[in-house]
Structure formats: structure tokens, C-alpha cells
Amino acid sequence: MSDPDLSLVLEPVRLPFSERLFSAAHREALPDGTEALTDLDRAMLLENSQELPPEYRIWQDVQANAVSPFYCTDAYATISTDIEEAVAPFWEQWEPIRMTLVKRRLRKTQTEFENFVNTLLYDAVEQLKQVSAARHCLSPDGEPVLEALFRVYHAGFYPCGWRRDNNIVCFDPSVLEGHWIGCLLDYPT
Template identity: 20%
Template sequence: MQVDVAIYMEPMLFSRNPEFLAGSGGDVLNSEYINDEKLALHLLFDQDLPKEYIVWSDFFAEITSELLLNALYKESQDAIKYQMMISKGDALKENIRKRKAYLLKKKMGLAENKRYEDFISEVSDEAIYMLSMIATQRYINGVILGSPLEKLYEIFKTGCIPCGVKKNKDIVVFNPAVLK
């Protein structure tokens, strides 16, 4: 299946959007929210969790394993990497994007907020990896409405980050806006 570049690259390009991990003003997608960034980090990265949770890395590996084994996986990674390189090529656009992101975060009370910056520093690589797997799924299979990866993307588009999963597969979300 050949998918349009704009469709499969949308999640990766969102990582450059000022709203990426900027938080949200309200509840998102009827998800369970937590307000403690330490708990969010614990659920996202640790193995020793409260009994009602599944280890995030195990959950994410389960929903992406078919993609990793797909014959088009390497091709998808090369295409995504190439498109990201092309999109970053214009230095003026990149500077404007960074300034816009800074101004949005300043308006939200997050610019120059050490607590927020520390949290983003901790989670941004993991969040970008999640977005890359969403782009990979789109490259290989197109947009699969209702898939777990598309649900994660819906959470990201609200400025929040999925950070945990309960045993019943309900996603737990952290809203970085609580850090202001």
C-alpha cells in the first residue's frame, strides 16, 4: 500500500508543532488523567508499578510488534527519516517554528518553567518514538481508525502525553499544562 507522504508524516511533523506536549485546557477523549508528573514518569518508564497497571513498554511493544516484523518496516523508517530531513531543511522556517512554539508556551505560562522543561526533557524522546511508530503504521497500512496507535495520536494532538495503561487497556494521560 502506498500512502500519501502528508498522511504518514503528519504524526512526525506534529512533534514540531507548538502544541506538542504543551498541554490542554480540558479533558481529552474521556481518558483517565493524572496530575502528578512523577507518577506519569513512573508509569511511562518503570517496571515496578501498582497492580492495576501494565508496564508501558510491554503494552507499546505489543501494539507495534507487527510493524517491526513487517517487510516494509525498514523502508518506512528510511522514508520517514528522509522526509524529516527534507522538512528541516529550511532554516528560516525552523526558526519561525521555534519562536512560535516559545510564544505559545509563554502565553500558557510554561516558557522558562523549569519544572515543565525538566518533564519535557524526560519524555520528549519517548513521545517522538511513539509518533514515529504511528507514522510507521500509516506508511505500512494507512490510517487505521480506532487502532491503539491512532488513539495515542489523538491524545498527542490535544497537547497531552499517554503515559500509562491499566490492565483493562484504558490509557492514562498526563496533561503538561498542570505544571504551570
């Protein structure tokens, strides 16, 4: 794979190093038809429930169906090392911040936004890894559901559901108390 191709493949897993993740600062970058929620309880219901209103699909099923065509392929095994190497420095730099957030949670001084980030960051990075893998395994255009998921993260929102009309649903983290825009690795401690 040439360097320009690898750069495109690894773009999603480089997102946590930017100021965009969870910023909610780029609403204009959301995919057309995106439903943006400001109610965290509703967002978590859509993300985790198996019993949804009829206009929604089960988010975990949508993601699993998007990943299943390439997950067990040789191409996936080939790119996995590059993806892990690209994201490893983020986790190394994140660990002291995570420990600070854990201490704040124990002291009951953690903000809603800090709790959100600390709870969902691992899942977000795992999803971004799948986007990178799909770009390598399927084509530079990736997989449509995963590319919509990436566009939501790239806009600074959190993907949390899928409508039956094939539009993604996201949560706007800017409504959370303590919301902070900036690179998570520069999080104020």
C-alpha cells in the same frame, strides 16, 4: 503510495512542528476513557515501573506489543526513510533550543516544563514515528494503541500508561512551572 496516503502516514511526525505538542490545550481531543494525571511522579511511575497497581499494564510492554507486528517488515523498511526525512528538519531546528535548555539546566534556571520537554521530547518523537510506520504498514487506520497514543499527543498531553480496561493514561504538562503553549521551535530563549 499516493500523496494523500503519505500525508496521513506522516501526520504524526509533523506534530512536533505544531503548537499542539505538550500544550495540554485540547483536552476535548483525548480518547474517551483517558485517565489524565497531574502528578508527574505518578506519571513517571506508570511509564517506567515494572511493578504497578493491578489496574495498570506495563506501558513499555503495551507499546512493544503494538509495534512488533510490523517493526521488522519490508513495509517498515520502505517507509522509514520518508519518516526520517520528515522529522529531520525538526531536529535541526531544535538543536539550538536544546543547547539553550542545557545551559539553563547547568545554571539551575531551567523550569519544570523545560526539563520535562528536554527529557521526554526524543521519546515522544520516536513514538510518533512508530505511529506513522503503523499507518503505512497496517492500514490508514493504524494500530489502536498507537492511534490512542497519537491522539493524546495531538491533544497536547503526554501518554504515560495503559489501564487494564484498555484505556490510555496521560500526563497534563500544563501543571508544570513554566508551561508554555506554542510551537516548540519558537520556544523563547
